[in-house]
Amino acid sequence: MKLHEEIQKRRKALGLTQEELANSLGVTPPAVSKWENGVSYPDITLLPALAKQLKTDVNSLLLFKNSISKEEINQFFSELDPLVEQSDWQSYLTLLEEQLKEYPHSDFLKLSSAFQLQTNSSIFPSDKQPEIAQRIKQLWQELKNSEDAPIAKLATQSLFHLSLKEKDLSLATAQLDSFTKEEIEFGSLDLLLSLNSDDINETYTKTEQSILKLSNMLMVDYSILVRNALKEENLSLAEFYISQVIKLSEILEITDIYQLSLKLEVATHKKAKKETIALLKQLFSAFSNPILSSKSLVYQHITNKLDSLKTPKFPISYLKDYRSNPELAFIQNEPEFLALLDSYQ
Numbered sequence: 001m002k003l004h005e006e007i008q009k010r011r012k013a014l015g016l017t018q019e020e021l022a023n024s025l026g027v028t029p030p031a032v033s034k035w036e037n038g039v040s041y042p043d044i045t046l047l048p049a050l051a052k053q054l055k056t057d058v059n060s061l062l063l064f065k066n067s068i069s070k071e072e073i074n075q076f077f078s079e080l081d082p083l084v085e086q087s088d089w090q091s092y093l094t095l096l097e098e099q100l101k102e103y104p105h106s107d108f109l110k111l112s113s114a115f116q117l118q119t120n121s122s123i124f125p126s127d128k129q130p131e132i133a134q135r136i137k138q139l140w141q142e143l144k145n146s147e148d149a150p151i152a153k154l155a156t157q158s159l160f161h162l163s164l165k166e167k168d169l170s171l172a173t174a175q176l177d178s179f180t181k182e183e184i185e186f187g188s189l190d191l192l193l194s195l196n197s198d199d200i201n202e203t204y205t206k207t208e209q210s211i212l213k214l215s216n217m218l219m220v221d222y223s224i225l226v227r228n229a230l231k232e233e234n235l236s237l238a239e240f241y242i243s244q245v246i247k248l249s250e251i252l253e254i255t256d257i258y259q260l261s262l263k264l265e266v267a268t269h270k271k272a273k274k275e276t277i278a279l280l281k282q283l284f285s286a287f288s289n290p291i292l293s294s295k296s297l298v299y300q301h302i303t304n305k306l307d308s309l310k311t312p313k314f315p316i317s318y319l320k321d322y323r324s325n326p327e328l329a330f331i332q333n334e335p336e337f338l339a340l341l342d343s344y345q
Helices: 003-013 018-025 029-036 044-053 058-062 070-085 089-102 107-119 126-143 149-165 169-178 181-186 189-195 200-231 235-252 257-270 273-287 317-324 335-343
Strands: none
Touching: 003 029, 003 058, 018 029, 018 044, 044 058, 044 149, 058 070, 058 107, 058 149, 070 089, 070 107, 089 107, 107 126, 107 149, 126 149, 149 169, 149 189, 169 189, 181 189, 189 200, 200 235, 200 257, 235 257, 257 273, 273 335, 317 335
């Protein structure tokens, strides 16, 4: 059974929805869906939490059919536990290497061994640590070429993080080619790489750009929630979502356009004439202001670099839509509304 099948099987057995599992891990339901369809794989840093939520362990979650059975692998690592407790690193390492030698083609055994060596590295004396670190790296490098895509992906992720830890930026950079753009963005891998470089300003710039992009995506998601709440006439829920957008806008230092647009949707839905026109005035004014404030602390390293944010232009093309939009029919003959549109022509 493959990793994606194992995740789906265990989730369904526990009666969890994809959304419930996603919420418990701090990821999106589409991310869980992609895992279960084999489109992408969980980041290595999520595996312990994922295994815990699925009431299993990492070894069981990642087990694939191979030359050594699940029972044999579990039994083998159980036999190593007392050696770890006793800090008998010589016996521990000997048994581990013998097992690897006995099953040289078992990628899962290599994967488990690398995890074990990382987890139990503290039992090795300081003069042995460099050798153990090199052995772990060797296992990850071998597994990068595994025919099992999930194992290869995990090995690449592990090699990337290990390279960062060792400040081997050239090796870490080489691993990025094995990841999709989505995986790089989700794990902030390029930002982690930048953080470990000497270019402090570049790290600020890249990270602030990432926050701005994610902020915009977050606002779009909230707008969908507001519209969905309005579809079922749940105005209180729509207002709650807007209150969250207001808080996030303040924290993330982003334009008021998002919150004003959502308030306008609610006012339009209620056909509240005065409120709708008042919000349109505020929205039009916001269109004429910079998207990012020059006084922003969150985006202080990019506010002077994004030319498109310096001289915003009022979107004249919107005016025609406001005049003809059937959802605004209840105010389109109001003198105050017409005067507002004329003032921006």
